[in-house]
Structures are given as C-alpha cells and as structure tokens.
Amino acid sequence: MDLRLPGPVQVPKEIQIAMLNSFDHPMMDYRNPSFQEILLETVEKSKMIFQTKNLVVPLTSSGASALETAIINTVGPNDTIILCVVGYFGEYLQGITDHIGCKVVRVEAEWGDIVDPEDVRKALKDNPEAKAVFATHCETSTSAINNIKEIAAVVGETDAIFLVDAVSSIVGTPLYMDEWGIDIVATGGQKALMLPPGLALITMSDKAWDVINKHQCPSFYFDLKLYKKGLDSGVGTPYTPNIALVNGLLEAIKMIERGGGMENEYKRHAALRDMTRAGARALGLELLVDDSAASPTLTAVKLDNADEFRKMMREEFHIALGGGLGKLKNKILRLGHMGYTDAADMLKMFAAMELALKKSGHEVELGSSVSAAQKHWLENPNC
Amino acid sequence: MDLRLPGPVQVPKEIQIAMLNSFDHPMMDYRNPSFQEILLETVEKSKMIFQTKNLVVPLTSSGASALETAIINTVGPNDTIILCVVGYFGEYLQGITDHIGCKVVRVEAEWGDIVDPEDVRKALKDNPEAKAVFATHCETSTSAINNIKEIAAVVGETDAIFLVDAVSSIVGTPLYMDEWGIDIVATGGQKALMLPPGLALITMSDKAWDVINKHQCPSFYFDLKLYKKGLDSGVGTPYTPNIALVNGLLEAIKMIERGGGMENEYKRHAALRDMTRAGARALGLELLVDDSAASPTLTAVKLDNADEFRKMMREEFHIALGGGLGKLKNKILRLGHMGYTDAADMLKMFAAMELALKKSGHEVELGSSVSAAQKHWLENPNC
Numbered sequence: 001m002d003l004r005l006p007g008p009v010q011v012p013k014e015i016q017i018a019m020l021n022s023f024d025h026p027m028m029d030y031r032n033p034s035f036q037e038i039l040l041e042t043v044e045k046s047k048m049i050f051q052t053k054n055l056v057v058p059l060t061s062s063g064a065s066a067l068e069t070a071i072i073n074t075v076g077p078n079d080t081i082i083l084c085v086v087g088y089f090g091e092y093l094q095g096i097t098d099h100i101g102c103k104v105v106r107v108e109a110e111w112g113d114i115v116d117p118e119d120v121r122k123a124l125k126d127n128p129e130a131k132a133v134f135a136t137h138c139e140t141s142t143s144a145i146n147n148i149k150e151i152a153a154v155v156g157e158t159d160a161i162f163l164v165d166a167v168s169s170i171v172g173t174p175l176y177m178d179e180w181g182i183d184i185v186a187t188g189g190q191k192a193l194m195l196p197p198g199l200a201l202i203t204m205s206d207k208a209w210d211v212i213n214k215h216q217c218p219s220f221y222f223d224l225k226l227y228k229k230g231l232d233s234g235v236g237t238p239y240t241p242n243i244a245l246v247n248g249l250l251e252a253i254k255m256i257e258r259g260g261g262m263e264n265e266y267k268r269h270a271a272l273r274d275m276t277r278a279g280a281r282a283l284g285l286e287l288l289v290d291d292s293a294a295s296p297t298l299t300a301v302k303l304d305n306a307d308e309f310r311k312m313m314r315e316e317f318h319i320a321l322g323g324g325l326g327k328l329k330n331k332i333l334r335l336g337h338m339g340y341t342d343a344a345d346m347l348k349m350f351a352a353m354e355l356a357l358k359k360s361g362h363e364v365e366l367g368s369s370v371s372a373a374q375k376h377w378l379e380n381p382n383c
Numbered sequence: 384m385d386l387r388l389p390g391p392v393q394v395p396k397e398i399q400i401a402m403l404n405s406f407d408h409p410m411m412d413y414r415n416p417s418f419q420e421i422l423l424e425t426v427e428k429s430k431m432i433f434q435t436k437n438l439v440v441p442l443t444s445s446g447a448s449a450l451e452t453a454i455i456n457t458v459g460p461n462d463t464i465i466l467c468v469v470g471y472f473g474e475y476l477q478g479i480t481d482h483i484g485c486k487v488v489r490v491e492a493e494w495g496d497i498v499d500p501e502d503v504r505k506a507l508k509d510n511p512e513a514k515a516v517f518a519t520h521c522e523t524s525t526s527a528i529n530n531i532k533e534i535a536a537v538v539g540e541t542d543a544i545f546l547v548d549a550v551s552s553i554v555g556t557p558l559y560m561d562e563w564g565i566d567i568v569a570t571g572g573q574k575a576l577m578l579p580p581g582l583a584l585i586t587m588s589d590k591a592w593d594v595i596n597k598h599q600c601p602s603f604y605f606d607l608k609l610y611k612k613g614l615d616s617g618v619g620t621p622y623t624p625n626i627a628l629v630n631g632l633l634e635a636i637k638m639i640e641r642g643g644g645m646e647n648e649y650k651r652h653a654a655l656r657d658m659t660r661a662g663a664r665a666l667g668l669e670l671l672v673d674d675s676a677a678s679p680t681l682t683a684v685k686l687d688n689a690d691e692f693r694k695m696m697r698e699e700f701h702i703a704l705g706g707g708l709g710k711l712k713n714k715i716l717r718l719g720h721m722g723y724t725d726a727a728d729m730l731k732m733f734a735a736m737e738l739a740l741k742k743s744g745h746e747v748e749l750g751s752s753v754s755a756a757q758k759h760w761l762e763n764p765n766c
Contacts, residue, residue: 008626011406020403023394023579032703060581061444062622065604072602096603190623196406198443198581198625218601219455220479221448239445240573242581242625243391320415 002319004349006140006168006298007191009339011248015194018251019244035243039236042250048262049170049193049253050185050203052177057227058249059200060242063167063188066200068096069222070163070186073212075131077101082123082133082160084108084115084151088141088325089165093134100218105130111328112142112288112300117150124158131211132161138169141325143300143334144289145173149180156181161208167191170201171256172269172297172338183208189245192269192297192338194252199245269296271380272337272346275373279350280335282372283357283364288332297338298322306333309360317352343377385702387732389523389551389681390574392722394631398577401634402627418626422619425633431645432553432576432636433568433586435560440610441632442583443625446550446571449583451479452605453546453569456595458514460484465506465516465543467491467498467534471524471708472548476517483601488513494711495525495671495683500533507541514594515544521552524708526683526717527672528556535563544591550574553584554639555652555680555721566591572628575652575680575721577635582628652679654763655720655729658756662733663718665755666740666747671715680721681705689716692743700735726760 003010039058046056059066071093075081080103083093088111097104105127107119115135124130133155135146148164155162161183166175170185172192177185183205189195204212204224217223226238256265273296280287280301288300303309307330310321322334337346350369357364386393422441429439442449454476458464463486466476471494480487488510490502498518507513516538518529531547538545544566549558553568555575560568566588572578587595587607600606609621639648656679663670663684671683686692690713693704705717720729733752740747 008623016403016406020399023399032697061448061604062624064622065444068603099603099606100601188623196625196627197623198628218483219605220451220482221444222602222604223482239447240391240571240580241445242579244579244627245581314415 001314002345002348003336004319004321004345005336006322006334007336007338008197009190009192009194009336010341011196012194012255012340014255015248015251019248022244022247036234036236038250039241039246040231040234042246042253043231045250045253046201047203049201050177051175051179051262052185052203054177054203054205055228055231056201056203057224057231058237058241058246059202059222060198060237060239061200062197063186063190063200064092065222066167066186066188066202067093067165069200069202069224070184071096071134072100072219072222073217073224074161074163074184074208074215075100075102076215078103080105080127080130082107082120082127082130084120084133084135084146086114086136086142086144086146087111087139089136089139089167091326093136093165112144114144114146114293115151117147117154120151121154124155124160130160132163134163134165136165137175138166138173138295138297140168140298140334141328142288143295143298144293145169145295148175148182152180152182161205161211168297168338169295171262171265173295174266177203177205189249189252192265193249194255194339195245195248198242199249266296269338271377272296272341272343273299274380275343275376276335276337276346278376279346279369279373282369283350283353298334298336300332300334302331303333304331306330309333309356312356312360313352317356319349319352347373384697385728385731386719387702387704387728388719389705389717390719390721391580392573392575392577392719393724394579395577395638395723397638398631398634402631405627405630419617419619421633422624422629423614423617425629425636426614428633428636429584430586432584433560434558434562434645435568435586437560437586437588438611438614439584439586440607440614441620441624441629442585442605443581443620443622444583445580446569446573446583447475448605449550449569449571449585450476450548452583452585452607453567454479454517455483455602455605456600456607457544457546457567457591457598458483458485459598461486463488463510463513465490465503465510465513467503467516467518467529469497469519469525469527469529470494470522472519472522472550474709476519476548495527497527497529497676498534500530500537503534504537507537507543513543515546517546517548519548520558521549521556521678521680523551523681523717524711525671526678526681527676528552528678531558531565532563535565539564544588544594551680551721552678554645554648556678557649560586560588572632575648576632577638577722578628578631581625582632649679652721654760655679655724655726656682657763658726658759659718659720659729661759662729662752662756665752666733666736681717681719683715683717685714686716687714689713692716692739695739695743696735700739702732702735730756
C-alpha cells in the first residue's frame with residue numbers, strides 16, 4: 001500500500017531498523033548513559049529541523065499534543081490569544097483555547113486561502129493585551145501555507161509571542177525559526193520527518209521561555225519547565241521517552257543530512273508539489289489553493305464524491321489518498337507528497353488516478369497527467 | 384544486553400514484527416477501515432488485561448500520563464483526594480494533585496511497607512467530602528504491592544471513586560477491576576505488557592464515568608470524553624494513535640492468550656518472584672519488602688553502593704539492573720522479572736551477580752544463589 005496521505009507517511013527501512021535496534025539494545029534502558037547520549041544528541045541535532053539554536057523538547061505523544069503544549073504553557077483562562085484560522089486545524093486551535101477559557105480573537109480567511117499579515121497587525125492593535133498569536137503554517141486540511149515570515153515580523157513588533165503549528169510543514173517547507181523570529185514551533189514526527197506516529201517536538205525562543213517561566217502550566221505531563229530542567233541537566237526527559245522513536249528521529253535527521261540537508265529538502269518538496277500540480281491540472285482537476293500559497297507537502301484538488309474515489313484507489317490500486325475534513329468532507333482529495341516520497345511515487349499515483357477516474361465516468365486521456373508531471377520534473381531546475 | 388529492569392523491558396520478536404508490519408501495511412492509514420478494525424479489536428481484547436467489561440482507552444503517551452489523565456478527568460482545584468503513599472510513585476501522584484491545587488489527604492506507610500486499608504477507612508470518615516482515593520498497586524520504587532482488593536472494598540462503601548496506578552502491576556499481578564470494584568485503572572505498555580514505551584491504557588467504571596461526564600477536564604489531549612465518543616462511534620481515537628504500538632499491543636495480548644491467559648501470567652510472575660527472593664536470600668542480600676507484600680514483577684534488595692555494582696553488572700555482564708529512586712538512591716537494587724522474562728534469565732542474572740559481588744569484595748559462594756533459585760523453581764507447584 002502506497003500512502004499518498006497528509007500523514008502518516010511511509011517509514012524508510014533505515015528508520016525501521018534504527019527503531020528495531022533500540023528494542024533490545026543497551027540504549028533501551030532509558031536512564032542508561034548510552035541512551036542518554038543518544039537522546040541528547042538527537043535533541044541537539046533536532047535544532048537543524050527548526051533552523052534554530054533553541055532547545056528542542058521531544059514529547060512522547062501525537063503532534064496534536066504539541067499544539068496544546070504550546071498553548072497551556074503560555075496562556076491561561078481570560079488571557080487573550082489571536083488565532084489565525086484558515087481551515088480545520090486552525091479551528092482545532094480554538095478547540096484548545098476554548099477548553100481552557102481564553103479570550104479568542106480570530107483572524108480568518110476562507111478555507112483554501114491564507115491570512116493577510118496586515119489583519120494580524122490590526123488584531124494586535126485592537127487587542128493590545130493579547131499575550132500570543134498562533135498560526136498554522138501548513139493548514140493540512142486545505143494544503144495552504146500561511147505567510148509565517150511576514151506574520152512573525154508583525155508580531156515581533158509587539159510584546160506578544162508568536163506560536164506556529166508546523167506539524168505538516170516542518171522539513172518540507174522553509175521555516176527559519178530564529179531568522180524569522182518565531183517564539184514557539186510545535187510539530188510531530190509522522191509527516192515530512194518520516195517517522196511513524198507517537199513523537200512530537202516543540203521548541204521555544206528566549207521570549208517564549210520568559211512567558212513560560214512565569215506561567216503555571218495546568219498539565220504535569222506537558223509542563224515544559226520540567227523538560228527543560230531534565231534536558232539541561234543531562235538526565236533526559238521527565239517521563240519515559242518513546243525510545244524507539246527517539247532512535248528513529250536520529251536516523252531521520254541523519255538521512256536528511258546524507259540527502260544534502262534542509263535546503264535540499266525544501267527544494268525537493270517544492271519540486272514534488274510543482275509536478276503534482278501540473279499532473280492535477282492535466283487531469284482537469286481544480287486546485288483548491290492558489291499557486292502563491294500552495295504547500296510543498298500536500299496538494300488538495302476538488303472532486304465530487306471524493307470518498308468513493310478514494311475507496312477505489314485504495315482497494316484496486318492500493319494507494320491511500322487523503323480526504324476532506326470538516327466542511328470539505330467528500331469534496332476534495334488531499335494528495336500527500338511529503339517525507340519518504342519521490343517523483344516516481346507521484347507518477348505511479350497519477351497513472352492509477354487516470355484509471356480510477358476513467359472507471360468512475362470521468363473523461364481522461366490515459367497518460368496525460370503522467371506525461372504532464374514528467375515534463376514538469378524534467379524542466380524543473382532543481383531536479 | 385539483558386534488561387532486568389522495572390521497565391522498560393525486553394520486547395519479544397513477535398511484537399517487534401507486528402510493529403514493523405504496521406509501518407507500510409494498509410493499516411498505517413489510521414482512518415482506514417482496516418486499521419480501525421485493528422484498533423477496535425485491540426481495545427476490545429484489552430479488557431482481558433484489566434479483568435473488566437469497561438471500555439479501555441489507549442493513549443499515545445507514557446504510563447505517567449495515564450495517572451495524570453485519571454486525576455484531571457475526575458478532580459479539580461479544591462477537591463479533596465486521598466492518596467495512598469508508600470514510595471516514589473505515590474509521591475509522584477501528589478506532584479500531580481498539587482499541580483492542579485487539590486486538597487490532599489495522605490495515607491502513608493514507610494517505603495517498603497504498604498498501606499493499611501483501615502487507615503483509608505479512617506481517612507474517608509474524617510474527610511467525607513473526598514471525591515477520590517488513589518493508590519499505587521505495585522510501588523515500583525520499593526517492589527511492594529498495596530492491598531488493592533481490600534482498599535477497593537473500603538472505598539466502595541462510599542461515594543468516592545477508587546483510582547489505581549497499575550503501571551508496573553498489570554498482567555504480572557492479579558488485579559480484577561470489576562470483581563474488586565475499582566473505578567479507574569491506569570497503566571503503561573512498557574512493563575509486563577512487553578511493549579516498548581509510548582502507549583498508556585486507562586479504563587473506567589460506570590461510577591467513574593458519572594464523575595468524568597460532569598467534570599471539565601483541563602486538558603484537550605487527555606479528555607476521556609473525547610476518546611469515549613471516538614471509540615464508541617467506531618471512528619477511533621481523537622488524535623493520531625501510535626499505530627505501531629497498537630499493533631504491538633494486539634500481538635502482546637495474543638501472546639498472553641497463547642501462553643495460557645491471565646491466570647497463567649499471574650502464576651508465572653509469582654514463581655519468578657519466589658525464585659528471585661530465594662536467590663537473593665542465598666546471596667545474603669536483605670529484601671526490602673516482606674513476603675506478604677512482595678510484587679511478582681520486581682524485587683528490591685538492599686545493597687550499599689548499589690549504583691557502582693549496577694555499573695559493573697552493565698559493563699562486564701551486559702545486564703541492566705534497576706537502581707533506587709529518591710531516598711533509596713544508591714541503597715537498593717531493583718531486579719525486574721516482568722513480561723518477556725523466564726527462569727533461565729533470572730539464573731543468568733544470579734550467576735553474574737555472584738561474580739560481580741565477589742569482585743566487589745563481598746563474601747559469596749559461587750553457585751549458591753543459582754542453586755537456591757533453581758531449587759525453588761523445581762519445588763514450585765506452578766512450574
């Protein structure tokens with residue numbers, strides 16, 4: 001089964017082996033110096049992923065928990081937080097903030113569109129008490145990329161801290177935490193980082209730590225102060241870490257290094273996006289997101305009865321495509337091209353999609369999307 | 384490296400393979416019907432572990448988080464909770480309850496000893512407003528087993544709910560949730576369940592659900608109401624589950640079934656405990672816990688400079704032993720005999736311990752602890 005999903009993703013053999021080795025290796029004993037070394041090395045090397053010098057904290061939990069961790073460590077009941085909402089995962093952030101009773105100010109755009117940084121500036125001006133601004137980088141439900149660099153510049157002019165959900169963007173999309181001035185980046189391993197689910201990562205600027213250190217975190221398990229204390233002292237995480245996934249993460253980082261590093265990952269993902277959009281256009285499928293805001297990690301295309309189509313793709317061709325969430329349910333396909341995915345994988349997907357579209361009554365010229373995608377790949381200067 | 388630890392534990396090949404298969408198998412797509420089936424089957428079969436008919440909820444997180452989940456879903460600031468504290472992990476519970484501002488009533492015993500159920504009765508009488516009683520089943524820091532059955536009977540006479548930390552007891556020690564009348568059991572996978580770390584399980588009685596449903600859980604990620612909704616409707620967990628560990632858990636349960644079921648696990652662990660205690664006595668090592676309260680999953684023995692001894696055991700014989708926590712640091716060894724461990728593993732450990740004790744200046748008759756443990760095994764009616 002091919003996973004052309006917006007996560008979870010295919011797991012490379014190298015990472016599988018690194019995880020397996022940890023099951024009965026010395027490092028399994030998580031307070032043993034040899035695992036502590038691996039943990040600290042992994043934490044150190046993880047900085048590369050975020051383009052930061054800040055401490056990176058690994059959490060044994062899903063990516064969703066890293067978003068909650070960012071919020072509950074910085075804002076409490078009645079604090080004002082500005083949320084940039086452009087889809088299902090933006091709404092998800094409000095689920096968390098409502099749960100703890102924050103005062104929420106929404107900066108919105110249509111699903112498929114992105115937030116205007118000037119609207120964030122206005123929201124900050126109208127709500128000078130706002131403690132934080134939270135934006136989704138890649139809105140996985142629509143495949144749109146918010147302009148994090150510009151929003152960071154706007155927030156950076158104020159005392160508010162800037163939180164970013166980078167779950168489905170990290171590694172696949174340029175994100176320069178320090179250079180852009182982001183205060184918290186939260187992500188998960190099961191997207192472009194190529195890991196199976198179960199590990200989340202979060203990293204904080206000095207400005208964020210100033211807020212965190214003064215804030216009483218309602219959770220024990222997600223209290224970042226405890227993680228900082230454990231990692232700074234070399235002891236490790238306060239709770240039993242997912243040892244296999246820490247080993248898997250270290251191998252993932254080494255694979256990225258061997259593959260030419262982060263800049264190369266950004267180019268590679270952008271090239272996969274561009275060929276995917278070319279293929280989709282050749283099929284006559286409308287793209288949900290404008291070229292200017294299209295994510296390099298996944299591509300959403302409009303299709304009526306999308307879920308029936310996904311079923312055929314899964315059952316006949318063993319290729320899993322993502323479906324629509326919330327109000328886009330059954331109306332779009334989300335084609336994942338992140339992590340351990342190459343150009344040939346996407347060509348296979350288009351070849352199968354041509355057959356499945358034809359079988360479900362669409363007019364399709366066989367080979368048309370494959371050749372359009374191939375052509376784009378050949379002409380791409382980065383490939 | 385042999386892991387004679389109080390967790391994490393050796394992971395059987397069968398479970399490693401089940402986890403690996405999930406990395407690129409159809410089930411990897413976690414909203415795919417085939418993984419949903421596996422998840423629901425695993426949740427259903429997990430009831431066996433707790434000897435319950437109640438819904439079992441899998442959490443993608445460490446065992447520690449299941450304890451916090453039990454607390455934050457049932458008690459809030461200023462609620463009274465009675466904690467049974469007999470060691471480091473009892474203190475850990477108070478760390479959580481202090482964090483959220485509960486009024487804590489402690490029922491205590493010396494580290495190595497256990498709580499008197501009559502003291503719990505008195506605490507409930509003196510604090511009739513108490514909403515919950517929380518007890519550690521196996522106190523992993525001392526290897527003592529609290530008398531959960533009797534405490535449950537005492538709590539069952541009141542309106543309070545009874546919460547149990549079964550992290551290092553489940554599967555290894557008899558625990559009959561429904562028969563004894565426990566309201567919440569929280570546990571992790573990396574002990575007698577034979578899994579690598581990263582999965583926690585929690586299950587609730589109807590009496591507990593009545594409390595949970597009326598309670599605002601401060602956490603989104605650990606809100607049990609959301610899990611119940613997702614699992615009851617057949618959709619799955621609200622957040623991306625650790626797919627590999629769910630597959631691993633299903634295989635672990637099948638291994639327990641193939642091995643003769645839960646009653647057999649209880650006997651097998653008790654036999655390992657008894658032979659371990661016989662071997663330790665033959666070495667002249669004082670046992671921290673009385674026979675009447677000794678855990679079948681691990682055994683603590685007193686030893687000066689225990690950590691130096693553990694280092695020798697690890698470096699020369701590649702056997703990892705647990706050390707003391709908190710005020711027992713460097714004063715005890717914790718010998719793990721849970722999960723994927725057999726009698727020969729324990730004989731190997733004793734043979735190496737004899738050498739290491741001799742090399743570190745202790746008077747030891749070579750073969751003495753091995754033969755004492757062997758003898759006990761031969762004479763044990765369950766072996």
